[in-house]
Amino acid sequence: MPSWPGFVEPEPTPQQVIAGLHATVEGGVDLVQVLTPEGVRVPEPRFDHYLDDIGVDQLQALYRDMVLVRRVDREANALQRQGQLGIWVPLLGQEAAQIGSGRALTDRDMAFPSYREHGVAWCRGIDPTELLGIFRGTDHGSWDPAEVGFHLYTIVIGNQCLNATGYAMGQRFEGKVGDATGEATICYFGDGATSQGDVHEGFVWSAVYDAPVVFFCQNNQWAISEPLERQTRVPLYRRAQGYGFPGIRVDGNDVLATLAVTRWALDECRTGNGPVLIEAFTYRMDAHTTSDDPSRYRLADELELWKLKDPIERLRVNLVREHEVGQDFFDEIAAESDALAARLRQHCIDMPEPGPGRIFSEVYAESSPVWDQQRDDFLAYHSSFEEPLAGSSISTEGA
Amino acid sequence: MATVTMAKALNNGLRAAMDRDPKVLVMGEDVGKLGGVFRITDGLQKDFGEQRVLDTPLAESGIIGTAVGLAIRGFRPVCEIQFDGFVFPGYDQIVSQLAKLRYRSQGRVPMPVVVRIPFGGGIGAVEHHSESPEALFAHIAGLKVVACGNPVDAYWMIQQAIESDDPVIFFEPKRRYWEKAEIDYDVAPAPLFSSRVLRTGSAVTLATYGPMVRTCLDAAEAARADGRELEVIDLRTLSPLDLAPVYESVRRTGRLVVVAEAASEVSVAAEVAAKVQQDCFYSLEAPVLRVTGFDTPYPPSKCEDDFLPDLDRVLDTVDRSLAW
Numbered sequence: 001m002p003s004w005p006g007f008v009e010p011e012p013t014p015q016q017v018i019a020g021l022h023a024t025v026e027g028g029v030d031l032v033q034v035l036t037p038e039g040v041r042v043p044e045p046r047f048d049h050y051l052d053d054i055g056v057d058q059l060q061a062l063y064r065d066m067v068l069v070r071r072v073d074r075e076a077n078a079l080q081r082q083g084q085l086g087i088w089v090p091l092l093g094q095e096a097a098q099i100g101s102g103r104a105l106t107d108r109d110m111a112f113p114s115y116r117e118h119g120v121a122w123c124r125g126i127d128p129t130e131l132l133g134i135f136r137g138t139d140h141g142s143w144d145p146a147e148v149g150f151h152l153y154t155i156v157i158g159n160q161c162l163n164a165t166g167y168a169m170g171q172r173f174e175g176k177v178g179d180a181t182g183e184a185t186i187c188y189f190g191d192g193a194t195s196q197g198d199v200h201e202g203f204v205w206s207a208v209y210d211a212p213v214v215f216f217c218q219n220n221q222w223a224i225s226e227p228l229e230r231q232t233r234v235p236l237y238r239r240a241q242g243y244g245f246p247g248i249r250v251d252g253n254d255v256l257a258t259l260a261v262t263r264w265a266l267d268e269c270r271t272g273n274g275p276v277l278i279e280a281f282t283y284r285m286d287a288h289t290t291s292d293d294p295s296r297y298r299l300a301d302e303l304e305l306w307k308l309k310d311p312i313e314r315l316r317v318n319l320v321r322e323h324e325v326g327q328d329f330f331d332e333i334a335a336e337s338d339a340l341a342a343r344l345r346q347h348c349i350d351m352p353e354p355g356p357g358r359i360f361s362e363v364y365a366e367s368s369p370v371w372d373q374q375r376d377d378f379l380a381y382h383s384s385f386e387e388p389l390a391g392s393s394i395s396t397e398g399a
Numbered sequence: 400m401a402t403v404t405m406a407k408a409l410n411n412g413l414r415a416a417m418d419r420d421p422k423v424l425v426m427g428e429d430v431g432k433l434g435g436v437f438r439i440t441d442g443l444q445k446d447f448g449e450q451r452v453l454d455t456p457l458a459e460s461g462i463i464g465t466a467v468g469l470a471i472r473g474f475r476p477v478c479e480i481q482f483d484g485f486v487f488p489g490y491d492q493i494v495s496q497l498a499k500l501r502y503r504s505q506g507r508v509p510m511p512v513v514v515r516i517p518f519g520g521g522i523g524a525v526e527h528h529s530e531s532p533e534a535l536f537a538h539i540a541g542l543k544v545v546a547c548g549n550p551v552d553a554y555w556m557i558q559q560a561i562e563s564d565d566p567v568i569f570f571e572p573k574r575r576y577w578e579k580a581e582i583d584y585d586v587a588p589a590p591l592f593s594s595r596v597l598r599t600g601s602a603v604t605l606a607t608y609g610p611m612v613r614t615c616l617d618a619a620e621a622a623r624a625d626g627r628e629l630e631v632i633d634l635r636t637l638s639p640l641d642l643a644p645v646y647e648s649v650r651r652t653g654r655l656v657v658v659a660e661a662a663s664e665v666s667v668a669a670e671v672a673a674k675v676q677q678d679c680f681y682s683l684e685a686p687v688l689r690v691t692g693f694d695t696p697y698p699p700s701k702c703e704d705d706f707l708p709d710l711d712r713v714l715d716t717v718d719r720s721l722a723w
Contacts (some may be wrong), residue, residue, distance in 0.1 A: 086523040086525070134525060137701040137703075138699055155528075156484065156485060156488075192457035195456035196460075198488070223457050224433065225429045225433035226429060226457070230455070230456055297432040297433050354699055358702055359702050371694055374694060378693065378705075381715065
């Protein structure tokens with residue numbers, strides 16, 4: 001066991017963690033938090049001024065965001081269980097990390113998600129129904145990244161960190177950095193991704209080119225079955241120091257702290273002091289995806305400990321106790337989330353099939369007669385069947 | 400005799416290889432406690448320990464690159480790449496180090512490394528989970544590339560690959576993981592780098608591998624109902640190719656259809672077609688035809704039934720061959 005002045009033995013112990021039975025529950029002394037798990041707003045001198053504009057209306061809006069994206073998440077999870085989606089990637093437990101950071105963005109900023117950022121997508125104005133195609137298998141992403149300031153989901157782990165860095169380099173090259181009106185980029189990835197070379201290279205490049213990019217790592221403690229200790233010896237936020245830029249750990253289940261810290265980090269980038277690494281300390285409350293079975297590799301008591309840190313509950317308690325928000329508001333949000341879930345479900349069931357032409361569309365800016373011939377031959381062959389083929393994607397009805 | 404799925408056959412094969420040789424290691428993402436996302440390594444860490452079954456950090460370049468180092472040190476690593484589309488961060492290490500170290504060292508540094516890759520589509524997955532990148536490896540000198548097509552081959556081929564002193568890229572047809580077959584452990588397996596005739600016939604020869612083996616056998620069964628006997632050859636080894644059984648077959652049937660999920664341009668199927676027209680030119684009654692995936696990215700999964708070669712497309716192409 002190491003020992004040095006001020007060393008506090010962590011709980012759980014490294015041995016327990018390495019045994020793979022526990023992920024870390026406590027964020028440690030460096031954790032930035034302004035809303036305790038019990039819902040008490042506590043002062044945070046370094047970051048409070050980033051929350052000066054947050055009154056009860058804004059708190060209620062953040063609460064609404066989190067409740068609605070959780071409801072979208074649960075409904076989509078259910079749609080997968082009922083065979084309407086091929087797979088779903090749950091965000092359960094990560095609502096505050098995503099809403100807090102997503103609401104810190106301005107219209108002129110750009111976000112690069114991994115594949116779990118349904119809450120950030122919500123903040124960028126992407127209707128939740130737009131997310132379904134990826135998971136139902138009708139498209140690879142339906143929104144226009146430039147229009148909404150939100151790149152397509154990136155599934156290959158860590159790839160987007162270099163793409164985000166390049167985008168941010170472009171912001172700088174075009175002179176969009178330098179004061180509070182500047183642009184910034186935010187890049188989302190998980191604790192597992194930090195092992196990928198692309199993430200390391202993103203850190204190197206962003207530092208060398210002073211790229212205005214906020215690396216937003218949602219440390220949800222698990223990379224499928226592997227606890228954080230399979231990826232790192234040191235807390236992830238401390239890695240930034242080695243690359244020459246600041247790293248900070250925020251309570252990712254605290255929507256206010258995440259909002260404040262992300263606003264600060266984006267400001268740093270806008271004014272030319274990027275990049276910044278934020279480690280949002282949170283927990284994946286559900287499986288990696290609907291194909292995963294966490295009961296094979298982690299204990300239920302860990303989940304119970306994290307339930308006490310629930311991001312939505314702590315804001316609800318705060319709204320009731322410190323802002324005297326009445327039951328009407330919560331009933332209203334509950335009704336809105338019911339309606340949203342119903343709309344999501346109906347949209348999913350009604351989604352049109354892409355049809356065989358989609359296989360060949362938009363592969364190239366300029367096609368070639370060789371590829372056009374292949375397409376035309378197949379479409380002619382396909383239409384030679386009078387009836388839809390068994391199992392074919394050609395269908396005149398919704399699923 | 401035992402009836403097992405391909406997944407279990409691979410698991411049993413890995414277990415047998417690890418039992419035989421303490422230098423055999425299994426390494427990859429989630430291969431330990433979880434047993435891999437397809438459970439191919441299920442129970443191995445429990446039985447062989449964390450030093451022989453490594454839950455690695457999430458980095459494919461790291462998996463391959465450290466396997467190269469372990470091999471230099473005398474180990475025989477078996478790397479798992481979780482899905483076909485995730486191999487590319489490791490491609491640099493595969494091409495630059497794994498494939499070339501024997502050559503560069505004039506044989507002093509052998510590379511007995513196996514890279515297992517679940518490949519192909521048909522499981523309704525999101526992007527990067529359904530690809531067929533075998534040609535990218537078959538094109539690289541220094542690598543050997545194989546694909547199993549049924550549980551019996553899976554059981555023997557994984558062990559033979561581990562015993563090989565050359566690096567083997569081992570493709571597993573993920574949509575066939577749950578298909579079952581009887582394995583007779585007393586029957587000696589065919590050599591690893593050999594193709595096999597699975598069904599004899601006189602009308603047309605089908606040469607295929609991996610997930611399309613089952614499709615071609617089904618097509619041959621359907622063709623029989625129409626009075627046509629198709630010969631089905633499982634290539635099994637993609638580099639080196641073992642085409643002697645294909646030549647022998649084509650000299651009898653005069654017609655060859657090559658079936659694969661991968662895109663057609665610059666593919667394994669293209670190589671087979673080129674070699675067969677060269678060696679069987681005077682026996683051919685029709686040009687060698689191919690049934691493949693299209694030369695496009697893998698589409699959204701709602702399109703994959705159209706993208707993937709199926710029984711209808713195989714039989715349609717057989718008709719075209721016969722009508723030539």
